[in-house]
Amino acid sequence: MTQPLSDQTIALVKATVPALEAHGLDIVNEMYSRMFQNPNIRDLFNQSHHGDAGSQPRALTGAILAYASNIENLGALAPAVERIAQKHVGLQILPEHYPHVAEALLGAIKAVLGDAAADEILAAWGEAYWFLANILIAREQRVYSEQKDATGGWNGWRDFRVEDVVRESSVINSFVLRPVDGGAVMRHKPGQYLTFWLEIPGHPPVKRNYSISAAPNGETYRISVKREPLGLASGWLHDEAKPGTVLKVAAPAGEFFLAAHVERPVILLSGGVGLTPMVAMLETLAEGEAGVPVHYVHGTHDRDTHAMRDHVRAVAGRGKSITVTDFHQTPLEDEVAGRDYDVAGIITDEWLVANTPVGEADYYICGPRPFLRHAVSTLSLAGVPSDRIHYEFFGPADELLAA
Numbered sequence: 001m002t003q004p005l006s007d008q009t010i011a012l013v014k015a016t017v018p019a020l021e022a023h024g025l026d027i028v029n030e031m032y033s034r035m036f037q038n039p040n041i042r043d044l045f046n047q048s049h050h051g052d053a054g055s056q057p058r059a060l061t062g063a064i065l066a067y068a069s070n071i072e073n074l075g076a077l078a079p080a081v082e083r084i085a086q087k088h089v090g091l092q093i094l095p096e097h098y099p100h101v102a103e104a105l106l107g108a109i110k111a112v113l114g115d116a117a118a119d120e121i122l123a124a125w126g127e128a129y130w131f132l133a134n135i136l137i138a139r140e141q142r143v144y145s146e147q148k149d150a151t152g153g154w155n156g157w158r159d160f161r162v163e164d165v166v167r168e169s170s171v172i173n174s175f176v177l178r179p180v181d182g183g184a185v186m187r188h189k190p191g192q193y194l195t196f197w198l199e200i201p202g203h204p205p206v207k208r209n210y211s212i213s214a215a216p217n218g219e220t221y222r223i224s225v226k227r228e229p230l231g232l233a234s235g236w237l238h239d240e241a242k243p244g245t246v247l248k249v250a251a252p253a254g255e256f257f258l259a260a261h262v263e264r265p266v267i268l269l270s271g272g273v274g275l276t277p278m279v280a281m282l283e284t285l286a287e288g289e290a291g292v293p294v295h296y297v298h299g300t301h302d303r304d305t306h307a308m309r310d311h312v313r314a315v316a317g318r319g320k321s322i323t324v325t326d327f328h329q330t331p332l333e334d335e336v337a338g339r340d341y342d343v344a345g346i347i348t349d350e351w352l353v354a355n356t357p358v359g360e361a362d363y364y365i366c367g368p369r370p371f372l373r374h375a376v377s378t379l380s381l382a383g384v385p386s387d388r389i390h391y392e393f394f395g396p397a398d399e400l401l402a403a
Contacts, residue, residue: 012125026112067132081139084136085139090250147186151187158181162242164243169306178219184219190212190257192253208234213280258284265361267361272368279308293321297327297352302331302332327346327347353382359383
């Protein structure tokens with residue numbers, strides 16, 4: 001069991017909060033610079049989050065500040081710790097990787113803060129780092145064991161062959177994946193993702209997470225990938241991944257998933273490619289004939305970008321009490337309301353509150369950050385309890401040590 005942090009360490013870490021507010025981003029950038037000198041450590045990270053925009057360094061800076069500010073109340077960070085552990089499992093982070101991060105972090109603190117980073121400060125941060133690291137390592141080891149012991153489960157990277165490619169919209173393709181070894185696959189929790197190790201010529205290994213967009217069947221997985229502007233991985237998948245292409249895949253992971261036992265109405269709310277985990281949830285609810293109302297609400301630009309529309313409506317038709325509402329922000333000139341979409345414009349606060357049972361339902365939400373923030377804020381202000389608002393977004397993790 002991890003030893004509790006000492007009172008002195010707690011006090012010293014909290015005392016560094018002003019310095020982190022002023023110099024945290026410099027510390028994080030220096031930390032990554034040190035870690036990335038080792039190619040084996042560099043290749044563990046999603047490099048698309050470390051470009052000029054620096055989304056991951058900024059996210060990690062905020063997360064370190066949150067850790068320092070809540071060092072005496074770590075229970076408040078429990079959801080973030082679970083998210084990190086799941087991300088690490090997808091990326092195949094192992095206990096032997098943690099010392100590299102510790103060395104880089106402490107070295108960066110000393111390099112940036114100089115004489116202000118006295119030995120007692122560095123010792124306190126070393127203790128605080130390993131306290132959290134040991135919690136993560138223990139949780140990750142449990143997840144790895146669960147994956148290995150599950151029927152069709154595995155650890156490490158497993159070869160999957162692309163069995164089929166389906167064009168879902170002008171920007172989204174689906175890829176059906178079957179293991180090369182011919183064995184079964186672990187039944188994922190609807191909403192979870194797969195992590196891919198992609199070997200793209202001219203680039204270091206690329207790692208990406210893609211939500212599984214189909215209900216579990218024990219034989220295959222399906223992912224539905226949007227071609228992102230300048231997206232290295234998504235562009236390669238769209239251009240090069242064809243039936244027969246072999247991809248390296250880690251076992252399903254992620255803390256965002258449909259509850260195993262559904263007891264309240266379910267609202268599946270998505271924007272753009274955020275529909276991918278929602279389709280997996282919808283298929284599962286339809287197959288299980290959930291005894292509660294289900295409302296699938298999706299927003300996209302127009303008919304051309306609307307992925308899986310016919311499939312979603314066919315699935316909904318197989319279930320009981322399933323309603324579908326599609327929003328097209330800017331319908332094309334020849335689109336017809338009631339045929340191509342249900343509502344023109346965006347999903348508004350007023351519509352969401354008026355057309356979903358805010359006092360009764362569980363909400364599952366996925367989409368771009370602005371969409372997600374707005375939806376969560378709207379539902380919270382409408383009185384939906386926080387434990388009934390479940391969400392996932394695409395992008396770098398916001399929590400401490402997310403890779």
